[in-house]
Amino acid sequence: MNPERPETGDRFRRFRDQATGGPREGRRGGRGGEELNVPRAEFTSYYGRPVLKPPVWTWEIAAYLFTGGLAAGSSLLAAGGQVTGRPEVRRAGRIAALGAVTASAVLLVKDLGRPERFHHMLRVAKPTSPMSVGTWILTAYGPAAGLAALAEAAPWLPERGPLGLARRVLPPVGRAAGLAAAATAPALGTYTAVLLADTAVPSWHEAYPHLPLVFAGSALASGAGVGLLAVPPAQAGPARRMAMAGAALELFAAHQVENRLGLLGEPYRTGRAGRLLRAGRALTAAGVAGALLGRRSRAVAALSGAALLAASVATRFGVFQAGVASARDPKYTVLPQRERLDRRRAAEAADPDRWAGPAPATEL
């Protein structure tokens, strides 16, 4: 065994280069247009065991992605109704938002390993932790949505006495709270995407440019769904338009996710995750179509609203499953990293001085 034996991975590169016609120069940032058509390349692993630990989260977190988005969408709907004088829309939005944020809180606490320590989330405020940022967003958004919904109950309060005072004070407070909720709603709707992306799970991390848009669109669509369901078609104009906007955003971003990630897009297209995402797309399309065509009939509007909600659930669960699947198979961890490593080595070999190694992590 002579000392100048070629470095072990060397043969792999020669084999791969000759198979794919030259080192693959993926574009920086834009994640390379065409699919990384490396042949089903071989890789080694430790007895086939995954390199990463699959996420320990369960369906509760996937459900929270939906309820969080719903709350955000509903608050926007409510604020829209409040500002443009559509009390029906406002009331539906606010109540749906309260329901959704309560469900979110329950789901989040239940998913914790030690639920009784949920208040530890407020122990620190860490910009490096999307979950910490999200907790503070929820802390701001929750009471606002709560107050806004409470304000809806003002008309049933008696005239005089302390309750009477509350009856008079609530509406303006409700309006302010509604606006506050709407102000934090977009953050609430999209931070969950950053939460998933800021992990080592290959398919979630790789999708970070598009995931927020998917979640934003999905949130809008579910908000619109609430509007279509709860508001007579006459007042549901904005809901219909919001549904279209939401669907457009979601479908565009989802397409990016499924096709622009190369090998790491595979989990979004295959298996259970693939089926869920395809169902989500179909339901979104049906929902929007239903909203547009069924302007007049209350039943069709309601149906399309439900479809939009279901679509949002399917999309969220689909994205969740895709991530878990990508963490389980060592291929999705080893191959892209091996690829990135070889690319960097090739670049270093090309002009050693320019390449100072990967852009040093931002000084966080």
Next chain:
Amino acid sequence: MGLRDVLLGWPVYRQLTGTDPLGRGAAAQSARSAGLTARTQDADRVARSVCPYCAVGCGQRVFVTDNQVTQIEGDPDSPISRGRLCPKGSASKSLVTSPLRQTTVRYRRPYGTEWEDLDLDTALDMIADRILAARAETWEDVDAEGRPLNRTLGISSLGGATLDNEENYLIKKLFTAMGALQIENQARI
């Protein structure tokens, strides 16, 4: 803990006022973590011992607190092992504190199907009687040609390699004086 202390202790407050704005180090440390120390530091005493497993003879330090063994690790002073231990030596604490360790005398009567309890003193007495009976029954004074034998072949013993030299010495001395010469140990297995 007054409200003021709660506020001062709140990591977010420490983030804002302290040297760790991102809350990833000093600010996030809890009181318990700050007070952590190795249990060997506050042990009542340390016994210098030797590993009971193989014959390399690695040095061991046994830390004791309130008469409980709290840690057994390598003895860095030993020129043989330099503070190191193998997996068995490292598991010595689990060995001596194993829940499977027997701590009471157990007795099985002839033709019995279960274990019974027996107190130590009675057991010692019963064993002594049985030794004397077996010895008397199988004693050989002289051989065919009248040469002295002074022995009993009715009693056997096996074991010694895991015992101390002092224990082996008493065992050999007592059995030899009893004429029971059929004693053996792992050295011949």
Next chain:
Amino acid sequence: MVDQQRPPAMPAPAYDPAAEAGWAEAPPRMGFFTDTSVCIGCKACEVACKEWNGVPTSGLDLLGMSYDNTGALTANSWRHVAFVEQPRPAGHRTPPFAGTPTGDPVSAASAARAAGTTNPTGTDPGLPPGDPPAAARMTEFLGMPAAGPPGRTGSADGRSEFRWLMMSDVCKHCTRAGCLDVCPTGALFRTEFGTVVVQEDICNGCGYCVSACPYGVIDRRADDGRVWKCTLCYDRIGAGLTPACAQACPTESIQYGPLDELRERAAARVATLHERGVPEARLYGHDPDDGVGGDGAFFLLLDEPEVYGLPPDPQVTTHDLPRMWRRAGLAALAMAAGAAAAFLGGRR
């Protein structure tokens, strides 16, 4: 990050994570250097760690992964000794089985069966399920998937090459630690020694760190709810002692000390091994410029990292966090705009 081409450059003025995390005059950063070329796979480190930290049982199951019955780093095994039997050359050594009659290699087939031990193996939590087809390729020679590995000619005239890799895996205590960054409760924190520790009195088991670790180390304990991992014996080093595993290691494969010193020692060791005809020796996790800013516990390996189950080019996820927040901001704006347009657009 495996880096051989670049000569071990003088380490850049070390980015001191402890100082960065607010520790005034922090002591020198401590860490592990694990030289797997002298590891004898005795698992004293696994036992010493469990004895000192009172780590509960990790299951009684024969996994068939050579002599590894622990399986992986989990909440109940903070040290894990990996065993890989390979029909491949071992540095300068003469081929062990030259000239003995032989048949096909077994490492791949036995690996596939071992990967199949995915039913609850009692190492709950966390022994990740295996993927038999991936395991079947365990010892394929990189780049030549079809032909059998060298030396294992499968013909009657004899097998030759063989080596048995052993490596004690542990938490990497990364310079830029994904688990630490994403922890929402501050349970994970950077100690004054530059190590990363979970505070069991704070952790509420949200599980975010489990997904954020690029090495798949930290893990949630099922019946306890909290996450657990190596603390680099924070209590022992606080009292000036050596971590339990490093003290027990019979051949000093695990070395504990100031990280800078360890990096120099490691570089010298690799150079010695290369001189002695072991060209496949390489360092892993030593380079401060890699995706996690270099590890506090780094290794000298004798094969590609993925053979040991390690990621070839780990990257801390928070490296892209700023761009993620920007993309999220755009999406939020789009969302707000969408909603506004929905209301301002149509008449009714």
Next chain:
Amino acid sequence: MANADVIVIQGSNMAEAHPVGFQWVMEAKRRGAKVFHVDPRFTRTSAVADAYLPIRAGTDIALLGGVVNYILANELDFREYVLAYTNAATIVSDEFVDAEDADGIFSGFDPETGSYVQDSWQYAGHERDSGGGETLTERETAAGLGHESHGAPLAGQVDRDETLQHPRCVYQILKRHFARYTPEMVERVCGLPQEKFLELARAWTENSGRERTGCLIYSVGWTQHTVGVQYIRTGAIIQLLLGNVGRPGGGVLALRGHASIQGSTDIPTLFNLLPGYLPMPHHAEHPSFDAWVNGIRHPGQKGFWGNARAYATSLLKAYWGDAATPENDFCYGYLPRLTGDHGTYRQVLDMIDGRIKGYFLLGQNPAVGSAHGRAQRLGMANLDWLVVRDLFMIESATFWQRGPEVATGEIVPEQCRTEVFFLPAASHVEKEGTFTQTQRLLQWREKAVDPPGDARSELWFFYHLGRRLREKLAGSPLPRDRALLDLTWDYPTHGPDAEPDAEAVLREINGYDTATGRPLSAFTEARDDGTTAVGCWIYTGVYADGVNQAARRRPGSEQDWVAAEWGWAWPANRRTLYNRASADPQGRPWSERKRYVWWDAAAGRWTGHDVPDFELTKPPSYRPPEGATGPAALAGDDAFVMQADGKAWLYAPSGVLDGPLPTHYEPAESPMRNPLYAQQANPTRKMYAHPVNPTNPSPPQEHSEVFPYVFTVSRLTEHHTAGGMSRTVRPLAELQPEMFVEVSPELATLVGLTHLGWAHLVSARAVIEAKVLVTDRLTPLRVDGRVIHQLWLPYHFGFEGLVTGDSANDLFGITLDPNVLIQESKIGTCDVRPGRRPTGAALRDLVEDYRTRAGIVPGTVPPAVTPGVPTGPAGSGGDGEGNG
């Protein structure tokens, strides 16, 4: 070890069985030493060794003989060392006939007793007066080594030819004896390719001589064979030829398996020895005290055994104190006498036949640890009473309730009459005392805590048992009880449980002046007039100056690498024996690099890094006067101070019962015909023709193909011997949780085994099951044209504890080596079949079926001498017609 330039590990798996000791091999490796591992299986030692040599189990003498042949053929021996310190130049009797010329049997073989008469082996001119004689008694009483360790009986001067040309000088006899052990023969017998063998031979010889030393490491991988002692002899011959004995980085190191197994042979709980390796008296050979003492010291011979009378007298004084007077030969009459073989396996067969009443198990688990587990358990089922003292409820305590024989119906609890007492024992941290580790070092353990509940130390148990026996016998008129009543048994006790004072016992072991009680400081102070009492003469010095030297803990970092002030090594705190040989005949170190002990002419004394193994003031130029005996007879260049001729024995005229020179014999159970000699296996091996103890047939017997595969057994790092102290400890049980068998891929495909599937192995004694680990680390070997498959099993598993499994030792029978009666449990033949073993009565039927197919007649043993091998009349020079 760290000073070695080459390290050969054979018959040992050091990285797994002695991992922390292995740090010193790694230290040597770091300094550039080359490490060889010779083993049937590629183990964790082989993983870090520089070269791994696969070998057919049971053929180590063929390999080592090949190395001897390589050395002698190429004249690579360290000539000055060999001439000065070994008996290479000594002329051997002309009556001697080598096994080479007699089909594998030496001259003097007596077929009736299956033992040798050693007269024809003696040095020339000493055939009659050197106490050769028959060796049947030695074999029966495992006293073979009695001669060796006492120095064989040898009177006066011997003829020597310093030119080493004389045809009957030891050097030439050695050359002829190993002439046929060529590299080709090694490949043919061991299945090891020639170039790998030559790599070992070259490295071993190149790293020996003045400037460089090599060390040889072995453990039970060598001792548990019917030719075990001869394995070690061959290793010693190589190390002597290369001048590696007594030098730093050299030597032959035995790695022993238990914390104080060295201690349990120094202060022996063994039937054939008294403390300090004094032999237990034999009823015919030692009728009187003088006969016994002269049997030890062999009047007229050189060496330190000359003072045996002082050691013997002092022992008897330690036992019986004032009752021992010169008039009654210091109570020599009280000592029991041996009549033959009283070894543990003889006892087990006697138990089965109901001849033994009571049995003590003191921290040993024969139901799993001893060979032939079934016989062990059946024996224990036929006792009157059994006392088990252990930390855990081991298999040997619960055989009557949960043993395999209960499942097959051979032991029915309701009909098993054994009364069992289980008394919990104290652990190593709950009692104080000394362990003697593998380098003869005594280390004192401090007591950490009191033992829990009823757990007590053996010191407590036997002291109080003795007290109670003496109370019950008080006033007994019977002469047999005098020995017990006159015993010195009044040790001080302390603590709540009245624990005897271990230091008092250690003081008695060290020895003291009976008048003043002053502890002796060296064994040379022992007297034979009853004024000194010494429990174990080789340990004298452990309490020198009244200080417990074993408790010394001067940190290693504050001492040189010999670290003489940590603990105390017997004899006289010397760390390397025979270190006089680390200097040339004139007393100068062979080289600066290997300086260890040398003669300081100015100071007129020997000095160095260690306690010199020589009389301090005897100059190298000293030549003994005519007729001198004992130590005085040792010349200035007689480095081997214990030997009768002061020289190391390449050729052993006596002291080894199966031949003066190591000869390759096949194991008792082998699938192969002995390629070198007509004689198949060791003709003097000890066999038991008991119905419970059948032996698998080996060629030239019929039906050896019924058990076609070779299996060997050894340890895992994670478990300890019979598993009592590791399968009951959770962190260890997790690391190796199930009984498994390792097979090569070729054997797996041949027999149809699957990885992680089940397999069961069958021998003439038992059938056991195990999970299958198919691994590349085992390989079939091409041996003499045939392909031999080997498989490996760990032997730790039993039916108690957190993790359980069948015991590998159940497969072995009882065939012992003649010199020390150790069983052959490192190699056996078996059959292996896929799937789990049958249970209940079906299991016995399967074994029975194999026995009939193998043509085994219960109660018989294979012929000791292979049919057709001529054995000349005892004692006369056989005229064997050339080799077979």
